Amino acid sequence: MSVRVVARVRPLLKSERDLDVILRTGASTSATDVKSRESLTLTDDRKLAALRDRDNIVRIPNPKNEGEEYSFQFNAVYDADVTQQELFDAEVAPTIKHLFSGFDVTLFAYGVTGTGKTHTMRGGKSLADRGVIPRLLSGIYRRSRKLEKESNGETTVQVSLSYYEIYNDKVFDLFEPPEKRTLAGLPLRDNGGKTVVCGLTEKPCTSLKEFESLYDQANTNRSTSATKLNAHSSRSHAILGVKITVTTPEKTRVSTASAIDLAGSEDNRRTENDKERMVESASINKSLFVLAQCVEAITKKQSRIPYRESKMTRILSLGQNNGLTIMILNLAPVRSYHLDTISSLNVANRTRKIEVREVENDPIFKGPARPAMRPSLAATRKPLQPLTASLHVNMPMAVTKDPSKKDNEKPLKAFNIYSDRTQSKTVAQIRKPDAPKKTSLSGEGHPIRTLKPPRPSYAPSQLNYGDISAARIEEMVEKKVEEILAVRAINEQSRHTQVHELNEKLQRRLEQLEQRIEGTEDARAEGLSYLLMAKQHQARGELTSALRMYSLALPHFPHNEKLASKIATLKERLQGKANIRQSMAHVSPPKGKFGSMLSLKKEPTVTLGKRQADELELDMINEANGDELMSEEDTMFPQAKKRATSKALQSHDHDEDLSALDDHQDPAISPRTVHLLSIINSRDVSQIRLLKGVGAKKAEAIVDCLCEMDQTLPDPEDESTLDQQFQVSSLAELSTLKGVGVRTVENMRNGVLV
Numbered sequence: 001m002s003v004r005v006v007a008r009v010r011p012l013l014k015s016e017r018d019l020d021v022i023l024r025t026g027a028s029t030s031a032t033d034v035k036s037r038e039s040l041t042l043t044d045d046r047k048l049a050a051l052r053d054r055d056n057i058v059r060i061p062n063p064k065n066e067g068e069e070y071s072f073q074f075n076a077v078y079d080a081d082v083t084q085q086e087l088f089d090a091e092v093a094p095t096i097k098h099l100f101s102g103f104d105v106t107l108f109a110y111g112v113t114g115t116g117k118t119h120t121m122r123g124g125k126s127l128a129d130r131g132v133i134p135r136l137l138s139g140i141y142r143r144s145r146k147l148e149k150e151s152n153g154e155t156t157v158q159v160s161l162s163y164y165e166i167y168n169d170k171v172f173d174l175f176e177p178p179e180k181r182t183l184a185g186l187p188l189r190d191n192g193g194k195t196v197v198c199g200l201t202e203k204p205c206t207s208l209k210e211f212e213s214l215y216d217q218a219n220t221n222r223s224t225s226a227t228k229l230n231a232h233s234s235r236s237h238a239i240l241g242v243k244i245t246v247t248t249p250e251k252t253r254v255s256t257a258s259a260i261d262l263a264g265s266e267d268n269r270r271t272e273n274d275k276e277r278m279v280e281s282a283s284i285n286k287s288l289f290v291l292a293q294c295v296e297a298i299t300k301k302q303s304r305i306p307y308r309e310s311k312m313t314r315i316l317s318l319g320q321n322n323g324l325t326i327m328i329l330n331l332a333p334v335r336s337y338h339l340d341t342i343s344s345l346n347v348a349n350r351t352r353k354i355e356v357r358e359v360e361n362d363p364i365f366k367g368p369a370r371p372a373m374r375p376s377l378a379a380t381r382k383p384l385q386p387l388t389a390s391l392h393v394n395m396p397m398a399v400t401k402d403p404s405k406k407d408n409e410k411p412l413k414a415f416n417i418y419s420d421r422t423q424s425k426t427v428a429q430i431r432k433p434d435a436p437k438k439t440s441l442s443g444e445g446h447p448i449r450t451l452k453p454p455r456p457s458y459a460p461s462q463l464n465y466g467d468i469s470a471a472r473i474e475e476m477v478e479k480k481v482e483e484i485l486a487v488r489a490i491n492e493q494s495r496h497t498q499v500h501e502l503n504e505k506l507q508r509r510l511e512q513l514e515q516r517i518e519g520t521e522d523a524r525a526e527g528l529s530y531l532l533m534a535k536q537h538q539a540r541g542e543l544t545s546a547l548r549m550y551s552l553a554l555p556h557f558p559h560n561e562k563l564a565s566k567i568a569t570l571k572e573r574l575q576g577k578a579n580i581r582q583s584m585a586h587v588s589p590p591k592g593k594f595g596s597m598l599s600l601k602k603e604p605t606v607t608l609g610k611r612q613a614d615e616l617e618l619d620m621i622n623e624a625n626g627d628e629l630m631s632e633e634d635t636m637f638p639q640a641k642k643r644a645t646s647k648a649l650q651s652h653d654h655d656e657d658l659s660a661l662d663d664h665q666d667p668a669i670s671p672r673t674v675h676l677l678s679i680i681n682s683r684d685v686s687q688i689r690l691l692k693g694v695g696a697k698k699a700e701a702i703v704d705c706l707c708e709m710d711q712t713l714p715d716p717e718d719e720s721t722l723d724q725q726f727q728v729s730s731l732a733e734l735s736t737l738k739g740v741g742v743r744t745v746e747n748m749r750n751g752v753l754v
């Protein structure tokens with residue numbers, strides 16, 4: 001079963017005003033209302049019934065928005081009007097019989113400083129003010145007497161006490177006078193899963209009177225001091241251990257009741273503590289912080305629970321100890337505690353979800369060894385687990401649910417927030433416990449039936465693991481698997497999208513690079529073609545054409561000095577030739593109009609095969625590029641370069657159309673055209689007749705035509721023009737020659753191998 005958490009709201013102190021009350025409980029609209037009910041004289045039974053009928057909710061405003069309320073539900077809530085007797089009867093008295101059945105019982109008071117922890121545990125001097133501890137001892141002795149009497153003395157009960165404090169994270173025996181304390185305090189040891197204090201005094205205590213004497217004496221040893229928030233503030237956590245040994249003729253049972261009065265957390269902005277108090281306060285706050293962390297770790301099913309970070313949490317072993325655990329959350333109703341109260345409410349709310357093993361201590365049998373009573377004890381023990389399915393009963397989900405309103409439901413929180421607007425409705429929705437109207441401990445509060453599986457707790461909406469059917473488990477597993485698969489599918493999809501995007505990017509980048517390389521290669525190939533043509537013209541002694549081709553190649557190799565010097569040399573040679581011709585003109589008589597034609601040196605012109613062209617091209621590359629143009633890539637992959645060049649040249653075949661007939665103005669005239677024109681201008685009939693679509697007759701006609709054209713060139717006034725030959729400079733010009741039309745030019749051009 002889970003830790004039982006009950007809240008107790010203390011009345012206003014003399015220094016506190018009604019106006020400052022902020023805490024409301026189910027039994028009151030205002031904490032002060034309870035005072036008026038104090039005068040009511042009810043019988044004990046009616047009073048207990050009234051206690052049970054209260055809803056167990058503590059409401060506190062949101063510090064940031066007073067219009068909203070936080071609402072916390074506990075196993076029980078006790079207002080300021082609840083007396084020490086009532087609290088004891090309702091919460092502690094029912095545990096005594098379980099204590100005598102071998103169950104350990106842990107009671108601890110938790111809360112901010114000055115909220116009534118010591119008052120609740122120890123109480124005042126008067127009979128009515130006595131707290132839980134003396135009443136517990138009283139109940140133990142009473143039951144002991146009864147047992148002994150009923151068994152005619154065969155059953156005996158021995159009570160022994162230990163009492164110690166944890167002060168500044170050190171353990172000190174309160175039955176020892178302070179002067180006997182060592183600086184380090186008493187060490188802790190693990191003993192069979194329980195934390196024990198070594199060297200602790202254990203005092204047998206046979207009567208309530210003896211207890212009161214020992215207890216009072218020990219309390220004088222406890223560290224208490226006056227602080228601004230509490231005139232008798234506990235500066236330590238005090239732990240009273242009451243060991244009960246019940247001996248019958250057959251067996252002996254030992255169980256322990258631990259009653260713990262924790263020191264309260266302190267807001268040191270308000271305490272105005274001096275240095276010593278501050279040290280204490282820091283230690284107190286640290287241990288309480290560790291406790292809160294332990295609670296959180298347990299409820300979140302974390303693998304590591306920081307018990308060992310504080311002696312208090314190690315000793316308290318919340319959730320580790322067997323038996324029954326009751327947490328009394330002490331609350332002050334006033335505004336000055338507002339934030340501290342919310343913090344305590346949160347911790348307490350989480351503590352409710354901690355499960356405690358409901359297992360009694362093993363008895364010690366007398367006489368010959370017997371088979372173990374519970375051979376499968378381990379199997380019957382429920383593992384420690386938080387009540388994960390536990391919900392506030394005041395949450396809308398916990399009451400009759402309307403599926404259509406599901407979307408409007410608030411998300412599950414450690415607590416609920418209610419605004420004033422919805423308050424009345426919410427209160428009406430709060431479901432009362434279905435349990436029979438008994439005191440909490442005799443009923444649903446402590447269902448201590450040995451070795452029975454824990455019953456469902458208060459709220460019917462709370463799920464117990466035992467209640468989950470196989471079908472439900474199947475459904476949950478299926479849902480979880482579907483969720484995981486859906487997440488995987490989404491991840492896979494996004495991965496594919498990413499890969500696809502990456503591929504596209506890479507592809508685009510590759511294409512860009514290819515285009516760049518191709519563009520460069522094409523341009524380069526064109527330049528090389530011009531160089532090839534130039535070399536051919538030069539080989540044939542056609543220096544003018546050669547010069548023209550070199551000049552066309554120059555833009556493709558702008559930094560090639562060798563090419564530039566070649567052009568310069570050619571220009572000089574041509575200039576020199578012109579000069580010689582000019583001077584000869586002065587000496588030689590002018591030739592007849594056909595004289596020049598006949599004297600034309602016919603040089604053999606060769607149409608290169610593709611392979612030859614490639615080889616020549618390579619030579620040209622080397623020659624034209626010089627060292628500068630020959631990159632490492634050029635040297636390593638000449639074949640690849642040749643292919644690229646050929647490809648580029650072929651592409652010209654397809655790109656050029658008849659519009660090329662008008663390209664005579666275009667300085668970037670294609671190599672194919674250049675080559676065709678150079679063959680025509682050679683006037684070599686044997687070469688011209690080899691052109692596509694040109695036979696011997698047509699070739700002769702073309703040469704004749706060209707010679708006729710020569711007649712038109714000489715300027716009678718200029719003797720230098722007498723020796724000039726007509727040069728066809730464009731395809732359009734070629735097509736105008738006699739016997740040559742556009743179609744013939746197209747055929748001739750297509751047949752030219754470049």
Ligand SMILES: Nc1ncnc2c1ncn2[C@@H]1O[C@H](COP(=O)(O)OP(=O)(O)OP(=O)(O)O)[C@@H](O)[C@H]1O
Pocket residue numbers: 009010011013080111112113114115116117118119120230232233234235262263264265330
């Ligand atoms: N239920 C109550 N009825 C009457 N007075 C109470 C009640 N609870 C607390 N008080 C009074 O409130 C004051 C503070 O209570 P107490 O010393 O028990 O607080 P505490 O939580 O133990 O504080 P600390 O943590 O500092 O020890 C005391 O004067 C106490 O008498």
